[in-house]
Amino acid sequence: MEAAVFIAAAAVILVGAVGVVGSRNPVHSALFLIQTLLGAAVLFVLQDAHFLAAVQVVVYAGAIVILFLFVIMLLGVDRAMRLDIEPIAGQRPLAVIVGVALAAVLLTVTVVATGELTGVRRAAGERALDNGLSDVERLGRVLFSQYALAVQATAVLLTIAVVGAVVLTRRHGGHSGPSGEET
Amino acid sequence: MGAEVLALAFERPPIDWHAVAPELVLLGFGALLTLIDIAALERGRALMSALASIGLLAAMVPILTLALDGADRAMFGGAYVIDDYALIMKAIFVLAGYVVVLLSVNYVAEGDYWENEYYQMLVSSILGMVLMASARDLVTIFVALELLSIPAYLMATWRKRDLASNEAGLKYYLMGVFASAVLLYGMSLLYGVTGSTMLSDIAGGVAAGAAPPAVVTLGVIFVVVGFGFKVSAFPFHTWAPDTYEGAPTPVTAFLSVASKAAGFVALLSLVFVGFWNRTDVYQPVLWVLAAASMFGGNLMALRQKNLVRLLAYSGVAQAGYMLAPLAVAGTSAAVADRALAAVVTYLAIYAAMNLGAFAVIIAVARRTASAHIDSFRGLFRYGPALAVAMTVFLMALAGIPPLGGWFAKFEIVLALISASTVAGTALGVIVAVNSVIALYYYARIASYMWVEDPPEGADTSPISTPLAVTAALVITGGATLVFGILPQWVGRFTEVSLLAAAG
Numbered sequence: 001m002e003a004a005v006f007i008a009a010a011a012v013i014l015v016g017a018v019g020v021v022g023s024r025n026p027v028h029s030a031l032f033l034i035q036t037l038l039g040a041a042v043l044f045v046l047q048d049a050h051f052l053a054a055v056q057v058v059v060y061a062g063a064i065v066i067l068f069l070f071v072i073m074l075l076g077v078d079r080a081m082r083l084d085i086e087p088i089a090g091q092r093p094l095a096v097i098v099g100v101a102l103a104a105v106l107l108t109v110t111v112v113a114t115g116e117l118t119g120v121r122r123a124a125g126e127r128a129l130d131n132g133l134s135d136v137e138r139l140g141r142v143l144f145s146q147y148a149l150a151v152q153a154t155a156v157l158l159t160i161a162v163v164g165a166v167v168l169t170r171r172h173g174g175h176s177g178p179s180g181e182e183t
Numbered sequence: 184m185g186a187e188v189l190a191l192a193f194e195r196p197p198i199d200w201h202a203v204a205p206e207l208v209l210l211g212f213g214a215l216l217t218l219i220d221i222a223a224l225e226r227g228r229a230l231m232s233a234l235a236s237i238g239l240l241a242a243m244v245p246i247l248t249l250a251l252d253g254a255d256r257a258m259f260g261g262a263y264v265i266d267d268y269a270l271i272m273k274a275i276f277v278l279a280g281y282v283v284v285l286l287s288v289n290y291v292a293e294g295d296y297w298e299n300e301y302y303q304m305l306v307s308s309i310l311g312m313v314l315m316a317s318a319r320d321l322v323t324i325f326v327a328l329e330l331l332s333i334p335a336y337l338m339a340t341w342r343k344r345d346l347a348s349n350e351a352g353l354k355y356y357l358m359g360v361f362a363s364a365v366l367l368y369g370m371s372l373l374y375g376v377t378g379s380t381m382l383s384d385i386a387g388g389v390a391a392g393a394a395p396p397a398v399v400t401l402g403v404i405f406v407v408v409g410f411g412f413k414v415s416a417f418p419f420h421t422w423a424p425d426t427y428e429g430a431p432t433p434v435t436a437f438l439s440v441a442s443k444a445a446g447f448v449a450l451l452s453l454v455f456v457g458f459w460n461r462t463d464v465y466q467p468v469l470w471v472l473a474a475a476s477m478f479g480g481n482l483m484a485l486r487q488k489n490l491v492r493l494l495a496y497s498g499v500a501q502a503g504y505m506l507a508p509l510a511v512a513g514t515s516a517a518v519a520d521r522a523l524a525a526v527v528t529y530l531a532i533y534a535a536m537n538l539g540a541f542a543v544i545i546a547v548a549r550r551t552a553s554a555h556i557d558s559f560r561g562l563f564r565y566g567p568a569l570a571v572a573m574t575v576f577l578m579a580l581a582g583i584p585p586l587g588g589w590f591a592k593f594e595i596v597l598a599l600i601s602a603s604t605v606a607g608t609a610l611g612v613i614v615a616v617n618s619v620i621a622l623y624y625y626a627r628i629a630s631y632m633w634v635e636d637p638p639e640g641a642d643t644s645p646i647s648t649p650l651a652v653t654a655a656l657v658i659t660g661g662a663t664l665v666f667g668i669l670p671q672w673v674g675r676f677t678e679v680s681l682l683a684a685a686g
Binding site: 141144145146147148149150153154156157159160161163164165167168170 | 193195196203213258260262263297303304310311314322326327329330333334337340343
């Protein structure tokens with residue numbers, strides 16, 4: 001069962017990764033990136049890292065890639081790009097070299113250090129320390145007990161950041177007349 | 184599994200409401216300002232500055248009751264500590280914030296600014312500083328740092344239509360974010376080595392022999408560098424002159440005093456509690472930072488033509504004076520207590536004299552619309568009271584008795600000498616040499632005001648100073664004089680120790 005899920009997720013990731021590099025349309029590349037990140041989230045679930053999986057979906061797939069999409073569309077490049085021009089000279093050979101080197105390093109590490117960093121699950125004794133709670137729940141307990149104050153302060157921080165961002169982006173500053181100004 | 188979860192039913196951590204009362208008051212007033220802003224829109228403008236100052240003064244009440252109570256309080260397993268040190272720092276932040284509100288009232292109301300949000304930013308930033316004073320674990324320190332920094336980034340750009348202000352905000356933001364990243368990296372290394380975010384646990388975890396020295400060294404250096412940006416120590420001061428010059432002047436006053444003090448309060452907690460056992464790592468770093476800041480700040484200040492830029496570089500040098508005692512703090516427990524007291528004393532006096540200098544600049548710039556040094560020529564002819572006040576603040580910054588600054592410098596040098604090490608004595612000599620260099624540029628401004636004639640064509644009718652700025656001048660001037668004439672009075676409040684917490 002675990003092997004089947006792993007193979008399915010790995011296939012999703014690989015297809016997505018190839019899609020990111022191979023798509024002619026930048027919007028498609030960004031969408032393939034979401035697919036890759038979702039596949040990685042499944043792998044995290046497989047490793048009992050439920051919180052990481054949720055963050056992967058919410059933050060990376062949800063927020064960051066959407067930000068990519070905004071930028072792509074704001075720049076107006078949401079159509080097929082001409083791939084035969086190189087903006088930076090020597091970029092492509094360099095990318096191939098770096099890619100091959102990275103693959104070589106990763107393969108060497110997995111071959112040399114087998115058993116230390118492949119998907120070995122934690123021993124039962126270690127898991128007993130969790131009191132049968134998932135990592136999401138344990139994290140929640142820590143956040144709302146030991147770090148409760150920091151969490152509350154973060155809430156204030158986010159509120160004030162939104163207020164400030166709105167002020168900075170509004171077109172007219174201050175009040176410009178006796179009636180006030182509600183642009 | 185169901186039964187186990189029930190057995191682990193969530194219990195609210197015990198909260199000492201009295202201990203967090205200053206924060207709650209500030210939070211309440213910040214929320215009140217926001218709500219009034221939403222409900223009344225522009226009609227609420229007149230209320231904002233008054234409510235902000237009432238809020239800050241109200242926050243002083245629980246600080247005083249906690250000080251009278253006298254007992255040290257700790258919450259969240261020691262992550263949040265209320266002791267004499269935290270309380271004196273909270274008082275400095277809140278009172279400095281109050282003076283900044285006084286300086287802002289006319290500036291913000293008369294300029295073309297968003298007024299309601301300005302005070303919300305200010306109160307939130309002070310809330311972050313007050314949190315920082317009590318924070319004794321890495322997570323709380325970091326969140327407090329961001330809470331005090333992000334409103335400050337925004338306030339630096341408050342003159343939205345002025346390119347210089349945009350540049351000020353952007354530079355401050357980019358450098359600040361970069362510093363936060365370096366700091367976080369250092370913190371993650373320390374957490375990785377010690378397995379705890381609590382400073383008291385880190386103290387044991389980084390002790391010699393307990394952890395790989397390379398990782399500890401990197402972590403300590405990154406954390407010190409991260410706060411080096413915040414306190415604008417040389418060579419991490421590059422944002423300060425441009426940001427100080429471009430930001431609205433009351434905001435500059437706030438950055439140069441409160442924001443710098445907040446960086447120091449975190450640095451003090453980290454050095455005296457977290458890194459206490461690794462004097463071999465943090466002392467050389469801080470020694471170099473202190474010496475470089477003193478020389479770098481003072482030598483660059485000599486060439487400045489703009490008073491705000493000059494105060495920015497002088498602020499770099501002042502940060503150097505305050506870093507100096509930390510570089511010898513680890514010699515012995517007695518030296519450490521003396522060093523901590525010296526830095527806290529310096530922060531209190533520096534707040535008074537620097538805010539006062541900015542108050543005069545704001546008062547004069549209302550007439551001249553410039554902080555260029557030439558616009559202070561002949562100030563004595565048409566603004567004698569302002570000229571006298573500015574001279575008092577400048578001489579205090581230079582460290583001339585009987586003004587507050589001399590006692591602050593005296594304490595610093597005493598702490599350095601009391602270490603009776605070569606490094607400490609050398610740093611004491613450097614402090615003395617730099618005080619002489621600094622006297623030159625402070626005295627030059629004074630001579631411009633007293634001796635020279637006003638520039639041709641300048642309006643030399645007497646300057647009228649708004650009531651709020653006058654009040655700020657009286658408070659800061661009074662504090663500068665009292666600290667100088669009755670040093671034992673301020674000394675009694677700054678006799679604090681962090682070492683008990685280190686265990």
